[in-house]
Amino acid sequence: MTTTGTTRTDDTAPLGSTLASGARTAVPGGPPLDAGLRTAVARRLREDDDLLAGGGDRGALRRAVARALAAEGIVAAPDVWARLVRDLVDELGGLGPLEALLRDPAVTDVMVNGGDEVHIERDGRLALTGVRFDDDAHLTGVVRRVLGPLGVRLDRAHPYADAVLPGGVRLHAILPPLATRPTLTLRRVPAVVPTWEQLAAVGSVPADLHELLLEATAARRNIVVSGRAGVGKTTLLARLLAEVGSDRVVVIEDAPELRHPAPHTVHLQVRAATPDGVGQVDVATLLRNALRMRPDRLVVGEVRGHEVADLLQAMNTGHDGSMTTVHANGADEALVRLEGMALLAGVPLPAARAQVAAALDLVVALDRDRDGRRRVAHVVEVLLGRDGARTEVRWSR
Structure with a gap:
């Protein structure tokens, strides 16, 4: 697989729009993930025997995403490729765009008031971030996906949920009509007790x-x-x-x-x-x-x-x-x-x-x-x- 990023298609075209044609798609600089790319990679992951045999841990998912991108003909420079793999792993195996916020050890709380409004608490202060989901349906889908393996329901019959995610992050979600928009609150427990x-x-x-x-x-x-x-x-x-x-x-x-x-x-x-x-x-x-x-x-x-x-x-x-x-x-x-x-x-x-x-x-x-x-x-x-x-x-x- 070529990773230099020298082969290019129209950089203004949505990344997912080139996938159906089978063309090799150069990614010159970390574009946002679109629905087409997510769907294509997710489809290949469902058919990846090595991923299913590996038990679905994050390392196995990372390798499977890389294989799926290569199979889709995505070409990128090494640093862009690594970032694209990471973002897809976040999307398909984690909390999507929120994972980047949780990688900051100073962030203790993440509050999502609909897909286009994400706040954090860092060092005791609240701040509005630039992180966004595609829309409210994207936010709801990500939350349901992470709750599924935990056996926690979130649907019209049960429009609220509490859970503890792997790693100790506490999650609360509530959906319309109980809230105006899908609302998600995450709280991270410190990994180490301070002295x-x-x-x-x-x-x-x-x-x-x-x-x-x-x-x-x-x-x-x-x-x-x-x-x-x-x-x-x-x-x-x-x-x-x-x-x-x-x-x-x-x-x-x-x-x-x-x-x-x-x-x-x-x-x-x-x-x-x-x-x-x-x-x-x-x-x-x-x-x-x-x-x-x-x-x-x-x-x-x-x-x-x-x-x-x-x-x-x-x-x-x-x-x-x-x-x-x-x-x-x-x-x-x-x-x-x-x-x-x-x-x-x-x-x-x-x-x-x-x-x-x-x-x-x-x-x-x-x-x-x-x-x-x-x-x-x-x-x-x-x-x-x-x-x-x-x-x-x-x-x-």
Whole structure:
């Protein structure tokens, strides 16, 4: 196969328009992928015995795409050829144009509001990108393709979906008529837990607070990390769990975000119902199972509902050093939310207030500063008062 790119057709013609004729097509400089090229390569991949035998991993897909391009008569310089192969692999085996955004380690979130509007969060700041899909149908097709191997439906009968993609990217998608346009949200979990020094360097956890949190973890205090979405609750929780030593930790999550937080960790993960509405396993069920697994510490990635009653009971019956996160705007608001969730679980108000006050020791509240940087805003100690929990500030900016 020639790769010099010296043979040329009309550079203004759409790349896919030359495929049907079988002409050799020179690609002088990384044109956008058009539907014709995608369709032609996808057709050849379906007939590629080596790809099917290789199990479909990304390396096998890359080699199969290169074979398909050669068979289609595409000619390009080596660097352009490599970029074209990469883009097609992204399109046919990944999230299409979004893969280029996810290759940037500073990008933590990708938000797609229809095929022509893609935003990212990088270093705590939102920005509109120039990335585009062909149209909304292209976006929907890419999302359905990546969800298919995971057994997750996204169609008119079930127009929303949650999933965790290989590599740990969390995906949420919602389609019309529930949304005006197909909407996709991606959140990437950090592959490596940052060190205390790194957290201090970005202003998230100053050195004096670091010592306070280490002491609380070593003393087996029950800790809640609170804050709005995207302020770094899970990151801080993972850092705290890295300090528990040889304790047996049972982690319960709806998506695997806390990767190997401690040397002796058991991970439990919720299971959604099948399309027929059976087989669901929720956090409360997993908590009851976890209590039979001889945990030293229980960790719930995030409490959202009636499972809080089981967690509070566990904290009050000897499982010291347990931790969780909760969405709330501050420490006091976190306590109110926990009491409200206990009420929803059927716990009377006086008992809910007493259980929250007795179970928790510290609430670590996170927020963002004006520049969008994540940081701990304050830490309060939870004390048992006459009417429930009362708080005393232990650390504040």
